[in-house]
Amino acid sequence: MDTITEVKARVYKFGNKKADGNSEMKNLLGGKGANLAEMSAIGIPVPPGFTITTEVCTEYNSLGRENVIEAIKEEVEESIEAIEKVMGTTFGDKENPLLISVRSGARVSMPGMMDTVLNLGLNDEAVLGLVKRTNNERFAWDSYRRFIQMYGGVVLGMKPQTKEDIDPFEEIMEHLKDKRGIQLDTEFTIQDLQDLVYDFKDAVKKQTGHDFPTDPWDQLWGAVMAVFDSWNGNRAIYYRKMNGYPADWGTAVNVQAMVYGNMGLNSGTGVCFTRDAGTGENVFNGEYLIDAQGEDVVAGVRTPQQITKLGSERWAELAKIEEADRAENYPSLEELMPSIYAELNDYQQTLEDHYSDMQDMEFTIQEGKLWILQTRNGKRTGAAMVKIAIDQLKEGVIDEKEALLRIEPNKLDELLHPVFDTNALQRANVIAQGLPASPGAATGQIVFFADEADKYKNTILTRIETSPEDLEGMNIAKGILTARGGMTSHAAVVARGMGKCCVSGAGALKIDYKNRVLRVDDKEYHEGDWISLNGSTGNIIEGKVATMEPELSGEFGEIMELSNNYSTMQVRTNADSPKDAKVARSFGAQGIGLTRTEHMFFEVDRIKAMREMILADTIKGRKHALEDLLPMQRTDFEGIFEAMEGLPVTVRLLDPPLHEFVPHQLATQKELAEDMHISLSAVKNKVAELQEFNPMLGHRGCRLGNTYPEITEMQTRAIIEAALNLKEKGIIAKPEIMVPLIGTANEFIEQKQIIKETADKVFEERNDSVEYQIGTMIEIPRAALMADKIAEHADFFSFGTNDLTQMAFGYSRDDAGKFLAVYLEKGILTHDPFEVLDQEGVGQLVKMGTERGRVSKPNLKVGICGEHGGEPSSVEFCHNTNMNYVSCSPFRVPIARIAAAQAAIKSLN
Structure with missing residues (x-):
């Protein structure tokens, strides 16, 4: 793109009960500009102004400052004239100056992430004209010093030199307050404010090497371009990544006539x-x-x-x-x-x-x-989100579909976090009181700087006040504590948006950044000391406080019940223990989509038998060790089946390579050799023999079961016997046996035969039977391509998208961290493919596998059991692919349920 393209309009006016735009134009005018236009049109008193569109921001990023100014100059000048007519003032006039504000406005709310300039248009002559017009000398000079401070920081880049320093303008003001023995800005005299203006301008000249700009049009263009620049500032980029907003959206710029709240006691x-x-x-x-x-x-x-x-x-x-x-x-x-x-x-x-x-x-x-x-x-917050949706539904303001669409699925996670134990709170030492800015419970070690929020595992970011520059640290910290600011301060608003516990405005706190000390009365707390925050009461507590599981509100249950009315796709859970199964069921899981049997072998009393099986040189030796494992596995399955009574449970047969189970430390190898009465060298040789160059592509999954069929036999027997044992107690178990990592139909057929023969043998021994299914995990690209052949023999498919992503991209999950962050930063990837399903690539394998499988078996049951099963956009993809279910970790079940309902509603529109 070399030249500015022709577009219908780049600038949209609003004010005086008229507007060029409306609230439906958020993509073009940004959320703020669209709402300003809408409010003007419905008669709300809005200061007149205009919006420069988000498309201009995109042009600016491609073409640069001068080309964009040339393209919008005429429209901006016309729009300034329109403001002048309404306000009866003139931009750039020294006798009767029009002052304006310049604010950013992305299509979604990004509080504090981009820049604002107020009182633009002032200079040494205009301030005198403002004094004369308003007959309020203090107001005029206060507005001028504010303008220089904001413009200096936003446009001219006046920043603290080190993180221990404060804003250079604040430093000048603090020095004057100390000299005058005052505390508040409102206590400055007119002479103080005049002195600050000239001191501020001197500071600008010293730090930037240039005089502060005096021409109002230069000021305006500088502020507009600074807002466009702020779209690609570090904090805005981080906020976009945190929320998944695309970089090509851009921001609009809103220019408005100033109205003044600093004109005295009636303002x-x-x-x-x-x-x-x-x-x-x-x-x-x-x-x-x-x-x-x-x-x-x-x-x-x-x-x-x-x-x-x-x-x-x-x-x-x-x-x-x-x-x-x-x-x-x-x-x-x-x-x-x-x-x-x-x-x-x-x-x-x-x-x-x-x-x-x-x-x-x-x-x-x-x-x-x-x-x-x-x-x-x-x-x-998540709790407020749910309550408002349900309340407005009951008030008749919105319908059921809209109530569900109002829920941000990931924010439900906030409701499931532990809260402080009420008994522990009674014994807690409350050291100070602040405002309950964002509910929740947070315990962590004190850090004073946002860039050190990851210094300890759990941290409480402790600041005099937060600024947009602190965003990343706020996101990392467990809780946020500020000495200044109220319930609408930056810290409070951003924390609520993040679902982060926050206590603000704790005036008793004295924070010393240079010495990294927090003082409360006569007590000191240093960096690294533990404190706890109760975001529901504003209490600041010394040390750690025990937590307990949250009590979910009635509205939470109502929104979950509502989701059932619209979801066409079930939500199951990934669970390896009865405890996890019960938790998931309490959240509404409709079965288990993945039970990983290998997790059961790592417990102390089982790993020995597992290692004996691996070290055995004969089938007889392996079977002997497996006989010891059989009752343990059977007990595990009984507990899980009972927790999921009447619901399907998919059990994946042994998947990881055997080398993961053998000891790699010399001391453990010696212990194993003694227990098995074999030489240490025999153990070492076996460990070396099992070592693989690329174990993720090696001897694992169905390859183990086909090489050592006795493993599949033992696991099948444990599953079927557990189901039969529960049947005798009147408990219905619905086992689904899943063969992992197949790449050919013959691999599956071989495993299916072993499973079926073993099950038939158990039925004959017990003179009883249960219904069960045999299916497979599609996690190798070839299996997706051969799905029609595999489906001829399988009862169900479950897409293991963790490994499917790994193999489709050729990325190792264990090693991709070395480059993924760079790829995301450079835009080579838009999302981490292990967190958000790659719909263009991996998703097409899933879609192809589903479609081809159902060509052979139209009623083939299909699900997904990778971690993508709990990610909202991936859940929507699964719905659109006509899957029967998604499966995810227990605490993401509510998220997946809402996402499934929303996907169904969207597909109806």
């Missing part, structure tokens, strides 16, 4: 939610600050106040503030500005009704006039 700014983002309760809530601009609330530079009286009282209770003190010093917006609150309350209800979902809104009050700056579907 302010805030963030609010139409429902509780942590619990899902239908309660309007949020935070605000008087005489502040929007970034102040989320940055946590001052303690925000609650919007509703109820929320204010709850906050005071948590913060241990007396009601009288709260009412005087921390009044709610409802108490302080009742008419503004009533108007805001009306708008929040209008917007939730309009979008039929919980909204996250930003607002500004300018000298008694309310403006809505943004609305979006709010980030929420």
